[in-house]
Amino acid sequence: MKSINILAGGPENNFPKNFADFLTDENEWIGVDAGAFYLLKHGVKDITAIGDFDSLTREELFFVKDKVDPKHFSQAKPEKDFTDTELALRWIEEKLDYRKYDSINIFGATGSRLDHEFNNFLNLFLPEYKNILDRV
Numbered sequence: 426m427k428s429i430n431i432l433a434g435g436p437e438n439n440f441p442k443n444f445a446d447f448l449t450d451e452n453e454w455i456g457v458d459a460g461a462f463y464l465l466k467h468g469v470k471d472i473t474a475i476g477d478f479d480s481l482t483r484e485e486l487f488f489v490k491d492k493v494d495p496k497h498f499s500q501a502k503p504e505k506d507f508t509d510t511e512l513a514l515r516w517i518e519e520k521l522d523y524r525k526y527d528s529i530n531i532f533g534a535t536g537s538r539l540d541h542e543f544n545n546f547l548n549l550f551l552p553e554y555k556n557i558l559d560r561v
Contacts, residue, residue: 426527426528427451427452427453427525427526427527428452428453428526428527428528428529428530429452429453429454429455429521429523429526429528429529429530429560430447430452430453430454430455430529430530430532431455431457431460431510431513431514431529431530431531431534432454432455432456432457432460432461432464432532432533433457433458433460433509433510433513433531433532433533433534434457434458434460434463434476434480434533435532435533435534436533437463437533439533440532440533441532444532447530447532448464448467448468449469453473453521453526454469454472454473455472455473455474455516455517456472456473456475457475457476457509457510457512457513457533458475458476458477458478458479458481458509459478459485460476460532460533461475461476461478461489461493462481462485462488463533465488465489465493470492471497472493472497473493473497473498473499473513473516474489474490474493474497474498474499475499475501475509475512475513475516476501476509476512477500477501477502477503477505477509478500479503499512499516508544510531510534510544510548511548514548514549514554514557515553517529517557518553518556518557523556523557523560527560528560528561529557529560529561530561531561534546549561
């Protein structure tokens with residue numbers, strides 16, 4: 426079963442118990458903000474990194490930029506119209522043939538700021554994501 430996995434920057438204690446089973450290069454990985462750093466530090470090599478990266482230190486951001494193919498790195502300005510997780514959903518819609526994947530898994534989208542948590546849930550139901558909703 427082929428999947429697109431998104432790792433947002435939520436706390437590790439909210440990851441599922443079997444999260445390590447997902448940390449492979451066989452699926453498409455999108456690291457959102459601190460999620461990109463986490464994935465690279467845990468051995469996932471070919472990722473897309475998206476976000477404003479405001480939760481990373483300068484050294485961590487340099488590490489991510491150094492490890493990610495520039496075609497798969499997208500840094501947004503902190504003053505933007507979309508959340509970092511929304512930017513990942515938009516990337517899926519615009520840059521990936523999501524029809525080739527059985528599922529889209531979102532990890533790290535809960536347990537941090539309540540406004541981010543609500544946005545992560547509610548944004549999935551916006552009209553622009555109707556094509557991918559059945560895979561999430």
